[in-house]
Amino acid sequence: MSWKDRLALWGIKRSPWVYHINTGACNNCDIEILDALCPRYDAERFGIKLVGSPRHADVLLVSGPVTRHSEQPLRDAYEATPKPCAVIAFGACGCSSGIFKDGVNVNGTVDRVIREEDPEAVITYLPGCPPKPEAILSAALKTLEAL
Amino acid sequence: MENWLLWSVYLLIFPGIGFAMVVGILASWVDRKVTARIQFRVGPPLLQPVYDLVKLVGKEVVIPVSAQPGVFLLAPLVGFVAAALSAVILGVNNFLGQSFLADLIVLVYLLLIPSLAIIVGGSASGNPHSSIGASREMKLVMAYELPLILAIVTVIINAGFSLDLAVISAEPQISSISGVLAFIVSLICIQAKLAEVPFDIPEAETELMEGPLLEYSGLPLAIFKATHMLLLYLLPLYLITIFLGGIGTGYGIIWGGLKYLLIIVLIILIKNTNPRLRIDQAVVFFWTWMTALAGLAVLLAGVGNIYGIGWL
Numbered sequence: 001m002s003w004k005d006r007l008a009l010w011g012i013k014r015s016p017w018v019y020h021i022n023t024g025a026c027n028n029c030d031i032e033i034l035d036a037l038c039p040r041y042d043a044e045r046f047g048i049k050l051v052g053s054p055r056h057a058d059v060l061l062v063s064g065p066v067t068r069h070s071e072q073p074l075r076d077a078y079e080a081t082p083k084p085c086a087v088i089a090f091g092a093c094g095c096s097s098g099i100f101k102d103g104v105n106v107n108g109t110v111d112r113v114i115r116e117e118d119p120e121a122v123i124t125y126l127p128g129c130p131p132k133p134e135a136i137l138s139a140a141l142k143t144l145e146a147l
Numbered sequence: 148m149e150n151w152l153l154w155s156v157y158l159l160i161f162p163g164i165g166f167a168m169v170v171g172i173l174a175s176w177v178d179r180k181v182t183a184r185i186q187f188r189v190g191p192p193l194l195q196p197v198y199d200l201v202k203l204v205g206k207e208v209v210i211p212v213s214a215q216p217g218v219f220l221l222a223p224l225v226g227f228v229a230a231a232l233s234a235v236i237l238g239v240n241n242f243l244g245q246s247f248l249a250d251l252i253v254l255v256y257l258l259l260i261p262s263l264a265i266i267v268g269g270s271a272s273g274n275p276h277s278s279i280g281a282s283r284e285m286k287l288v289m290a291y292e293l294p295l296i297l298a299i300v301t302v303i304i305n306a307g308f309s310l311d312l313a314v315i316s317a318e319p320q321i322s323s324i325s326g327v328l329a330f331i332v333s334l335i336c337i338q339a340k341l342a343e344v345p346f347d348i349p350e351a352e353t354e355l356m357e358g359p360l361l362e363y364s365g366l367p368l369a370i371f372k373a374t375h376m377l378l379l380y381l382l383p384l385y386l387i388t389i390f391l392g393g394i395g396t397g398y399g400i401i402w403g404g405l406k407y408l409l410i411i412v413l414i415i416l417i418k419n420t421n422p423r424l425r426i427d428q429a430v431v432f433f434w435t436w437m438t439a440l441a442g443l444a445v446l447l448a449g450v451g452n453i454y455g456i457g458w459l
Contacts, residue, residue, distance in 0.1 A: 004205050011202020015195065042188035044179070047195055052352035055209060055364040058202070082207035082364040 008084055012058045013144045015047035019057030019081070023074050023110065024100075025064025029091040029130040033061065036133035048140060054080040059143065062110045063090040065097035071107045078117050086122040086143050087114050090136075092129040122147055162238020164231045171376030172196045174411055178379065181415045196376065203369035211362050213273030222271060223363070223370035226264025230377040233257040236312075237384050241394040241403075246313035251389075254312070255299065258385065261374050262288050262340065265349070268371075269359025280358020283426050284349035287339055290433035291346075295336040297441035298329035302389050304448040312388055319392035323458050325451065328444035330390045332437050334410070337382045338417055339429070341375070345421040346429055383410040 022030055037043050037050055051057055054077045066074060078087070089110040092098040100106050107113075114121050124143040128135060157163055175196045183190025210216050236254055240246045262284060269281035305326060306315045320326045339346035350358045360371055387394060387406050394403030424432065451459030 006205070008202055008205030011198055011205055014198035015202050039183075039186040039188040042183070042190075044183060044191050045189050047191055047198060052356035053361045055362055056357065056360075056368065058206075080209065082209050084206075 005084060009147055012084065012086075012147060015049070016058045016086075016140065016144060017049050017051045017056055018059045018061050018140075019051055019054045019077070020061045021063070021074060021077055023062055023064045023070040024067035024106070025091065025093055029063040029094070032130040032133060033063070033090070033136065036136040041133050041137060043137060043140075046137070046141065048137075055082065057081050058085050059140065060085065060087045061090055062087060062114075063094050065093045065100045065103070065106045066108055066110055066113050068105045068107050071113055074110070074113050075117050078114055078121075084122075084147065086124065086147055087111075088124045088126055088139060088143055090126050091131060092127055095125045095127050098129065157235050157239060158231065162242055163235045166238065167231065167234035167377050167380050168373065171373070171378075171380040172200075174379040174383075175376045177408075177411060178415055181412060182419055185416075185419050200369050200373060203364075203372065204366055206365040208365035208367065209362075211273060214362065215271040215273070218267060218271035219362075220367055222264045222268030223367045223374065225267075226261040227370050227374045227377070229257045229260030229264070230374050230381060233381055233385075234377060237381060237388060240312045240316065241384065241388060244313070244396070246311055249310040250312050251299070251303070251310045251315065254385065255296065258340070258378075258381070259288070259292070261378060264374070265359045265371070268363070268367075269349075269361075272359070272362035274362050276355050277359050277361045280349045280351075280355045280361070283355075284342075284359060286426055286430055287342075287346060287348060290430040291336040291339040291437075294332050294433055294437035294441040295340075297438065297445055298333045298336070299389065301325050301329040301441070301444040301448045304445065304452050307452075316388045316393035319390065321390045323448075323451065325444040325447035325459060326390060328440055328447070330386070332441045332444070333386055333390070334413065335417075335437060336433075337386060338414060339433070340382055341378055341414070343414060344418040345424050347423055348426045348429060351423060379411070383407055383414070386410055 020033060054060070060077065060081060062074065087110070089095050093100060094110050097106055097109050111123050114123060122143070124139055124146065126135065126139040159165060176191070176193055179195065180190040210219060233254055236250055240250065266281045266284050269277040269284070302315055302320045303310060305320050305323060309315060321330050342350055350360065360368065363371060384407065387403065387410065391406050394400060447459045451457065
């Protein structure tokens with residue numbers, strides 16, 4: 001590991017910038033993500049910040065089963081994110097495609113798509129339909145520990 | 148030779164990059180902390196801006212295929228150097244009591260360059276969102292520069308047609324009616340220069356995904372963030388130097404620090420209590436209301452100067 005990566009990892013643990021991708025979720029998870037970022041839970045205590053572009057992101061928060069139309073955009077977003085970075089497969093659908101598993105337009109789970117792009121990727125699974133804001137913050141901190 | 152050495156110390160350590168970065172990082176933390184307290188939450192730790200910068204330095208630098216690599220990577224550097232040079236000019240005037248002929252004009256130009264760097268960098272990144280952001284930044288610069296320069300002209304007239312920062316900051320220029328009007332106009336123009344909330348139209352992350360900065364990652368993004376931190380220190384200091392009689396010497400520095408805190412908290416309060424304007428609303432706002440107010444200030448200052456009335 002080079003000094004640059006070590007610097008980045010030291011920084012990411014203290015200031016993870018999150019980019020939120022919806023690959024076909026029903027919006028339930030997305031509302032819960034906004035809850036976790038609201039002043040009541042105060043994610044900025046840990047330096048967590050929602051950014052507008054995957055180029056600025058350290059953590060990709062992917063919610064939903066990967067539909068046919070969103071598979072390529074998800075690959076592109078992972079490619080666009082500067083490394084090192086982590087992925088959180090968010091909610092029951094993000095982890096296993098949930099009740100949409102056998103849907104005609106569902107191509108698979110988040111981890112399959114990301115692993116095809118990069119077999120070494122750090123992926124955290126956060127089950128729940130939807131997960132509670134407390135669980136979201138705890139998952140974010142566990143992801144950072146795993147890096 | 149010694150002179151050269153002295154000026155490199157000025158540039159790199161005391162009023163220049165080193166000192167300005169420390170104050171800028173603190174100012175950026177104050178910004179985030181006060182915002183957090185307004186929303187009844189705890190807010191980030193003191194070193195949060197340092198963590199952000201260190202992390203960005205360590206991250207991979209992605210250069211998009213559609214970008215012009217040279218311009219794309221040089222733009223943040225040019226903006227940072229311009230901000231550092233204006234930190235030297237303002238710092239040397241405020242803390243060391245030195246100034247040179249027409250340094251006010253140099254400062255007006257230097258403080259424009261960080262905005263130009265954002266425009267050039269955004270255009271060079273070859274992303275459609277970035278180019279929309281760059282075009283909005285260009286319109287915003289054209290909108291706020293007119294009233295800002297009129298406000299500075301007011302101060303120049305009130306100081307007896309002097310372009311010297313030392314002469315202007317010798318007494319608080321806000322002590323006349325035209326000075327108060329010009330101060331209000333400049334405070335709002337500074338808000339736009341910092342691209343803070345009512346005027347964060349170019350970076351609008353909900354519609355343009357950070358606009359001109361969209362394609363930047365790693366070190367160049369860190370330099371842009373650092374430039375913004377420098378500006379968070381410089382622009383309030385600029386207002387203090389021009390309108391409030393400078394930072395002061397000796398124990399006056401405490402008083403100067405209070406002036407700085409007052410201005411930065413005003414900026415943060417405006418930022419947290421206003422929604423974002425559209426670009427056309429912002430241009431109309433600056434070219435009618437603010438220009439009218441600044442024009443009135445110039446008029447009052449001129450009348451006061453001709454008839455020798457001090458309070459106008």
